[in-house]
Amino acid sequence: MTDTAPAAASAAAPRLTELVRSASLSFLGTVTRIAGTSLPFLSAEAVNERTAVVRVDQVLHAPPAFRQLGGSEITVQLSPDEDLLKVGDTAAFFTRGMVYGEGLGVTEVGRLPADAVRSHVALAATTADELPFSSVQREIRDQDLAAHAGQADAVVVATVVGLEDLGLPDYSEHAPHWWRATLDVSLAESGSATPGRTTVLYPSSGDVRWSRVPKPVPGQLGLWLLHATEGDLAARAPYRLLDPDDYQPAQKLAVLRERR
Incomplete structure (x- = not known):
């Protein structure tokens, strides 16, 4: 049979x-x-x-x-x-x-x-602690990460070496409350960034609109998916974080390379 x-x-x-x-x-x-x-x-x-x-x-x-x-x-x-x-x-x-x-x-x-x-x-x-479709879900997450990286203006491996509050006025309770992180870029995988130091804006607010956007911490090493800053904020930093997937463990670089 x-x-x-x-x-x-x-x-x-x-x-x-x-x-x-x-x-x-x-x-x-x-x-x-x-x-x-x-x-x-x-x-x-x-x-x-x-x-x-x-x-x-x-x-x-x-x-x-x-x-x-x-x-x-x-x-x-x-x-x-x-x-x-x-x-x-x-x-x-x-x-x-x-x-x-x-x-x-x-x-x-x-x-x-x-x-x-x-x-x-x-x-x-x-496989302990796995459901049958856990591997399918991981593959979906990796596919989504690769697609998201393709939309980023720069993908880098970098360490957070500085943080500062921009002190911009908050006009509502939903304001992002922008901070600026300084990244020491050890590897520029794609896009406009180069090795060395660059700055990135991120919303420090815990409001539901911003709560899942990555909040860098000093000494944090990772894979960063950066988006070009637009409008008046562009003078504050060339990049910003906007999406929950904009920070990944550095090991995820291998995932992006496998999907090129």
Whole structure:
């Protein structure tokens, strides 16, 4: 008998990456009811042939709070783009839009045959503290990092050697409160920067708009993705930090080079 699992996994690989990117929770599951629900607040009138109760056989990827769902039943609103299911069907479900309270409800964004993810399940079984799609999520993060680096005006390996508050007036509680960091650039990987010292603006504010933008600290060595400063601030420093991914461990340079 020919083993179709490797072929199924290979054919599904691009689709798998797309689904993991778009879903917040995925799992291998078995349908236990059709046109039913595990949610006590959902009336019978609200369910139809695309409302299924699915037993979670194995979590594939999930936020930390939902990693222990194995064995539980959840309500899945099936995607209109996927085939209808019957009781006993097993598949890899990709979902989002969770309703959590007395039970869990999700909306399906896509589905793959169970065989298409078996290799990921087998690999995770040999790796401590890993979910089956952890490697897919890492690959997605690396792809996103490479794309973000391609939009940066300079990518450098540098150490923070100085910080100063620019003392600019804050006109609202959401103001960025710009500080300036001095970087000692040891490697200019791409863009307009050169080895030596350069300066970078960054928002020191903890406001929700700015809180995730990197906040340099003295002595910090890393990979910096820098964006050209525009407008009146350009006289203060040639670059600024704007995105949560603008600082990375220096080892991430290898990731960027692999994806050129």
